[in-house]
Amino acid sequence: LISRAFRHQFIIPDWFGFTKHIEDFYWKCKSNSEGKVASYIPQLARMNPDYWGVSVCTIDGQRFSIGDTSIPFTLQSCSKPLTYAIALDRLGQEVVHQYVGQEPSGRNFNELVLDYNKKPHNPMINAGAILVCSLLKSLIKPEMTLAEKFDFTVNYFKKLAGGENLGFNNAIFLSEREAADRNYALGFYMREHNCYPDKSNLKEILDFYFQCCSMEANCDTMAVVAATLANGGICPITEEKVLKPDSVRDVLSLMHSCGMYDYSGQFAFKVGIPAKSGVSGSLLVVIPNVMGICTWSPPLDPLGNSCRGVQFCQELVSEFNFHRY
Ligand code: DON
Numbered sequence: 001l002i003s004r005a006f007r008h009q010f011i012i013p014d015w016f017g018f019t020k021h022i023e024d025f026y027w028k029c030k031s032n033s034e035g036k037v038a039s040y041i042p043q044l045a046r047m048n049p050d051y052w053g054v055s056v057c058t059i060d061g062q063r064f065s066i067g068d069t070s071i072p073f074t075l076q077s078c079s080k081p082l083t084y085a086i087a088l089d090r091l092g093q094e095v096v097h098q099y100v101g102q103e104p105s106g107r108n109f110n111e112l113v114l115d116y117n118k119k120p121h122n123p124m125i126n127a128g129a130i131l132v133c134s135l136l137k138s139l140i141k142p143e144m145t146l147a148e149k150f151d152f153t154v155n156y157f158k159k160l161a162g163g164e165n166l167g168f169n170n171a172i173f174l175s176e177r178e179a180a181d182r183n184y185a186l187g188f189y190m191r192e193h194n195c196y197p198d199k200s201n202l203k204e205i206l207d208f209y210f211q212c213c214s215m216e217a218n219c220d221t222m223a224v225v226a227a228t229l230a231n232g233g234i235c236p237i238t239e240e241k242v243l244k245p246d247s248v249r250d251v252l253s254l255m256h257s258c259g260m261y262d263y264s265g266q267f268a269f270k271v272g273i274p275a276k277s278g279v280s281g282s283l284l285v286v287i288p289n290v291m292g293i294c295t296w297s298p299p300l301d302p303l304g305n306s307c308r309g310v311q312f313c314q315e316l317v318s319e320f321n322f323h324r325y
Helices: 002-006 015-030 076-091 093-101 127-137 146-160 171-176 183-191 199-213 219-230 245-258 261-270 307-319
Strands: 053-058 065-066 216-218 275-277 282-287 289-297
Touching: 015 053, 015 065, 015 307, 053 219, 065 219, 076 093, 076 127, 076 146, 076 199, 076 219, 076 245, 076 275, 076 282, 093 127, 093 183, 093 245, 127 146, 127 183, 127 199, 146 199, 146 216, 146 219, 171 199, 171 219, 199 216, 216 219, 216 289, 219 245, 219 282, 219 289, 245 261, 245 275, 282 307, 289 307
Parallel strands: none
Antiparallel strands: 053 065, 053 289, 275 282, 282 289
16 A cells, blocks of 8 residues: 555545546547547647547545556647636736636637627637737746747646656647648737737747647646646645646636537536546546546547547546536
């Protein structure tokens, strides 16, 4: 038992048969062959649709993983709650929400729409995340170069991940930038409506957004990130206080209402846990005060969420009472 504890493995292997249940859900979802791998850039289109991994990290640092949990994938939209968290932590809720709203958009994640105040609807969709990148760029240590701001952001992500592997996929970054007509359109549309604190550096803002999407980690690492959010901003592996509890509360509120694109309402209703999906097939799931989970499987449903990831969450709450209500 003690040696398991030192290795951060589950020390109560039969905690309500928990890890056994996770294994059962894993195998059930593995046979799900629905969905299509994202194909807007070749690097994602080449992903093997059979990849499937699930990692768990509890708020006291116990770990469990099954499947393809050590293969890196790009964070894509799973970076959105993290950049939003940094903005909240450094600038406070009042400043951040002068620029971005809190409402689900009811539209696709990259749709060319702003809310009735001419702000992006929320930080979990592309327009909102691009705007949050502009806040990080222009309002937090504005004297930093883009290179320094990249390091600053990677360091934050690493702290959230307890110092575990976090990389950057340059081929994906370059491809994202090449295939980014919609994101450029969103960028210019927001500039037209004076959405940014400083409109002079749109190209840098978009590059920074593509860089955040192109950061790379595996399921094990992202489960630690989710666990830091589950633990009120204190990383369960390092015990470092990375984010203020108020920032974490705001991030989880918007993950709950807006984290699953245009499926967010149904997911909040059926699963009732804050989550955020990304186009590489990753899904960050936060069970506040209990654990963080990351699932990864590239095939996506028509709304952009990982098919196996969504099924896994449904299996989880059908067995355990994790639904918030
Ligand atoms: O901005 C984009 O189009 C992507 N790089 C990230 C978006 C994303 O993950 C949407 N996911 N379903």
